[in-house]
Every structure is written in C-alpha cells, then in structure tokens.
Amino acid sequence: MKIYDRPGFPNPSRIRIVLAEKGLESNIEFVPVDLIAAEHKQPAFLAKNPSGVLPVLELDDGTFISECTAITEYLDNLDGKPTLTGRTPREKALIHMMQRRAESYVLDPLGVFFHHATPGLGEALRAFKSPNWEGRADLGRREGDKAKGGLKYFDEVLSKQPYLAGNTFSMADITLLAGLAFAEALGAMPPSLTALKQWQERVAALPPVKNSSGQTFLPEDLKRMGY
Amino acid sequence: MKIYDRPGFPNPSRIRIVLAEKGLESNIEFVPVDLIAAEHKQPAFLAKNPSGVLPVLELDDGTFISECTAITEYLDNLDGKPTLTGRTPREKALIHMMQRRAESYVLDPLGVFFHHATPGLGEALRAFKSPNWEGRADLGRREGDKAKGGLKYFDEVLSKQPYLAGNTFSMADITLLAGLAFAEALGAMPPSLTALKQWQERVAALPPVKNSSGQTFLPEDLKRMGY
Numbered sequence: 128m129k130i131y132d133r134p135g136f137p138n139p140s141r142i143r144i145v146l147a148e149k150g151l152e153s154n155i156e157f158v159p160v161d162l163i164a165a166e167h168k169q170p171a172f173l174a175k176n177p178s179g180v181l182p183v184l185e186l187d188d189g190t191f192i193s194e195c196t197a198i199t200e201y202l203d204n205l206d207g208k209p210t211l212t213g214r215t216p217r218e219k220a221l222i223h224m225m226q227r228r229a230e231s232y233v234l235d236p237l238g239v240f241f242h243h244a245t246p247g248l249g250e251a252l253r254a255f256k257s258p259n260w261e262g263r264a265d266l267g268r269r270e271g272d273k274a275k276g277g278l279k280y281f282d283e284v285l286s287k288q289p290y291l292a293g294n295t296f297s298m299a300d301i302t303l304l305a306g307l308a309f310a311e312a313l314g315a316m317p318p319s320l321t322a323l324k325q326w327q328e329r330v331a332a333l334p335p336v337k338n339s340s341g342q343t344f345l346p347e348d349l350k351r352m353g354y
Numbered sequence: 355m356k357i358y359d360r361p362g363f364p365n366p367s368r369i370r371i372v373l374a375e376k377g378l379e380s381n382i383e384f385v386p387v388d389l390i391a392a393e394h395k396q397p398a399f400l401a402k403n404p405s406g407v408l409p410v411l412e413l414d415d416g417t418f419i420s421e422c423t424a425i426t427e428y429l430d431n432l433d434g435k436p437t438l439t440g441r442t443p444r445e446k447a448l449i450h451m452m453q454r455r456a457e458s459y460v461l462d463p464l465g466v467f468f469h470h471a472t473p474g475l476g477e478a479l480r481a482f483k484s485p486n487w488e489g490r491a492d493l494g495r496r497e498g499d500k501a502k503g504g505l506k507y508f509d510e511v512l513s514k515q516p517y518l519a520g521n522t523f524s525m526a527d528i529t530l531l532a533g534l535a536f537a538e539a540l541g542a543m544p545p546s547l548t549a550l551k552q553w554q555e556r557v558a559a560l561p562p563v564k565n566s567s568g569q570t571f572l573p574e575d576l577k578r579m580g581y
Contacts, residue, residue, distance in 0.1 A: 177455075177507060178455070178458070178459075186444070190448075192447045192448070192451055194450060196423075196450050197447045197448070197450035197451035200447050200450050201443045201444065201447035204443040205443050213427075215431075216427070216428045217413070217417070219424075219427040219428065219431055220411075220419045220424045221417075221419070221424070223421060223423050223424035224419055224420055224421045224424035227421040227423060227424065228404075228405070266493065280404060
C-alpha cells in the first residue's frame with residue numbers, strides 16, 4: 128500500500144497514528160506531496176483525490192481511498208479486529224458521531240481559519256484556497272471562533288468521560304488530538320480548558336500516539352513560515 | 355427507539371430510507387421537530403444534539419446519536435448483517451469515502467446555499483443561520499456553484515459504475531439521492547446529467563427507497579413557502 132502525505136500536518140498525522148495502532152507502518156510506502164507548491168491542487172493529484180486534500184491511501188490494486196474516516200475504516204478492519212472504529216452498533220455510532228464532531232467543530236473550521244485569516248501556506252496555495260484573500264478574512268475569523276467554541280464543547284465532554292466516545296480510545300480522539308495541536312500551533316486555543324489538556328497529556332502517552340511517526344503534530348513547514 | 359425529525363427534509367429522509375431497508379420503521383417512535391420555528395436551535399434540542407440539526411436517534415437507554423453516518427452505522431449493524439455500510443474493509447472504505455463526498459460536495463453546500471442565498475426557512479431560523487443575511491448571499495451562491503460541480507462529478511462517476519461505491523447500493527447512494535432531490539427543489543440542477551438522472555430513476559425504484567416514508571423528498575414546508 129502507498130500513502131500520499133506530508134508528515135506533521137493534521138490529517139496526515141491522524142493516519143500515521145492509525146498505522147502505529149495497527150502495526151502497519153512498515154507495510155506502507157510513503158509518497159511525499161508538496162503542499163507548499165500546491166501539488167495537491169494539480170491534475171495529477173486530483174485524479175487520485177478530486178477533493179484535493181491529503182492523505183490518500185492507494186491499495187495494491189490501484190484503488191485510491193481518501194477521507195480520513197474511510198482510510199481508518201479500511202486500516203482498522205484489515206485484521207478483522209477493529210480497535211479504533213468500534214465493534215458493537217453502539218460503539219460504532221458514538222465513535223462516528225464524535226469523529227464527525229471533531230472534524231466539523233474543530234479541525235475543519237481551523238483549516239478555513241488558517242487558509243483565509245492567516246497567510247496560510249503561502250502564495251502558491253492561496254490561489255486555490257482563497258483567491259480573494261482580503262475579502263475572506265472575516266469568514267476565516269468566524270470559523271476560528273467556531274473552532275474555539277468546539278474546543279470548549281470537547282473540554283466539557285472530557286470533564287465527564289475519559290475519551291470522546293466513552294471509555295475507550297478511538298479514531299475520534301485521534302481527530303481531536305490533531306485539531307488541538309493545530310489550534311495550539313495557530314495560537315487559537317481558548318484558555319483554561321483543563322479537562323481537554325489533561326486528556327491531551329494522557330492520549331499523547333498512549334503507545335500508538337507516542338510511537339507514531341506523525342506524533343509531533345508540528346509541521347516543519349509551519350515552523351519555517353513563522354507559526 | 356425514538357427519532358426526532360421532520361419528514362421530507364433531506365437528512366431526515368436519509369434515515370427513513372435506512373429504516374425501510376432494515377425493516378425497522380415500526381420499531382421507531384417519531385418525534386416531530388418544528389424546523390420553521392427554529393425549535394432545533396433552542397436549548398432543549400441542543401441538549402440532545404449540540405450541532406442543532408436533524409435527525410437525532412434516541413436509544414432506549416437515553417443515549418442520543420446524531421450525524422447521519424453514525425445513525426446509519428447503528429441501524430445497519432443492529433442485526434449483525436450490514437447491507438448499507440459495507441462488510442469488507444474495501445467496501446467500508448469506498449462507502450465512507452463516497453458518503454463523505456456526497457455530503458461535502460453536494461448536500462452540505464446546498465444547505466449553505468439554501469440558508470444564505472435564498473429566503474431559506476424564513477425569519478425565525480434566519481436569526482440562527484444567517485443573522486447578516488444580505489452580507490452572506492455571496493457565500494451562499496458560491497456554495498451553490500460548488501454543489502453544481504459536485505453533481506457533475508457524480509454524473510461522471512455514475513457513467514462508469516451502477517452505484518457510488520461500486521456495484522452495490524449503499525448509504526452513499528442515499529445521501530446523494532437526498533442531495534439531488536434538494537438540488538431539484540431549489541432549482542440548482544445543472545442540465546444534461548444523463549448518468550445521474552438514470553441512476554436516480556433506478557434507485558428510486560429500489561424497495562427501501564420506494565417503501566420509505568421519507569421517499570417524497572419534497573417537504574410540504576418548502577412547497578408552502580413557494581419552492
């Protein structure tokens with residue numbers, strides 16, 4: 128199998144943790160994609176994933192799978208022993224609900240904030256993401272506020288239970304972990320989210336997160352660009 | 355089990371089709387929610403689903419499940435014989451990928467178009483959806499164009515295979531069906547999407563769609579409001 132990604136960015140990091148959890152990293156050929164040069168918005172990449180985002184999984188038969196939820200369902204079920212996507216109907220439901228919330232309350236709005244209210248990844252990508260950059264800063268800031276509200280919601284959830292979907296670590300926790308690290312890198316963290324920070328420390332110490340090659344959640348690209 | 359919904363609207367219709375496919379409609383107590391009066395944006399409903407959208411499934415133990423993907427995973431796996439969410443890792447991956455695309459390419463942008471570039475469901479809801487209505491019409495129109503592009507993408511997919519995830523009807527087809535009906539109700543259909551229209555006719559004749567109480571996809575509310 129191949130994975131097209133760029134280490135350290137939020138969505139690629141999610142799948143690297145899944146690979147570590149399932150002991151699959153050594154089965155993967157990683158193909159780097161140049162996000163800064165907007166390689167993922169060019170025809171060759173769009174043929175693999177018309178959404179124009181990373182990561183993409185290529186199966187040995189040439190099938191391309193994109194969307195982190197779909198890639199995680201694939202990898203987690205390969206050995207017939209899912210640990211991240213739920214076993215019972217109730218587990219599956221709670222995990223998928225919280226997975227979607229972690230995306231739509233935190234990670235997705237932070238992406239809009241990053242690409243429209245900050246210089247984002249620079250000029251090459253801006254032509255695709257925010258051609259009318261000045262005019263869209265308001266939208267970006269509004270989404271940044273939405274992400275802050277989302278982080279407060281999860282702080283409340285985690286003050287009552289150890290993981291997002293209940294008592295077990297799941298793909299929803301991985302997604303929120305990526306969102307939280309992204310918020311911190313962008314300086315978009317609300318203060319005093321004690322339960323969320325305690326959960327972050329606890330989850331960061333779990334083997335799949337600690338042993339993942341995507342664990343840093345601090346892209347070198349962002350550091351170079353001054354974030 | 356209870357389902358909080360409003361018949362005929364896109365997301366409630368998706369779950370009504372899932373219920374028909376699984377033969378579960380008679381096990382459900384349906385609780386109507388007054389979308390026009392923005393009941394789903396009030397504290398009593400937000401306690402059930404902080405996202406403030408329909409439908410919501412309430413389990414007999416009082417657990418609330420929202421997000422159509424999560425509700426579908428629950429209902430489809432209850433009998434241990436999933437027919438809509440995939441059995442093999444590859445099926446699960448393709449279905450979840452296409453499910454997400456049907457949402458993010460078509461159904462979600464149409465929702466933004468509806469609530470920001472048209473009078474939507476009227477004034478009560480507008481206070482929550484688009485308080486600065488005039489200023490957001492541009493955003494709505496841009497999302498309407500995105501949905502049209504999404505419908506063209508699916509037309510191309512369906513010119514090569516019978517269903518979104520391959521040879522079998524799945525939850526992704528249900529989602530696109532809802533999106534297509536919504537686009538038609540809003541007059542947002544691009545012309546000449548032959549493969550998509552043929553697929554629509556074929557899917558509309560399938561028992562779970564034909565027998566579903568959500569089959570009409572033409573909310574009385576919208577008709578009354580002149581759509």
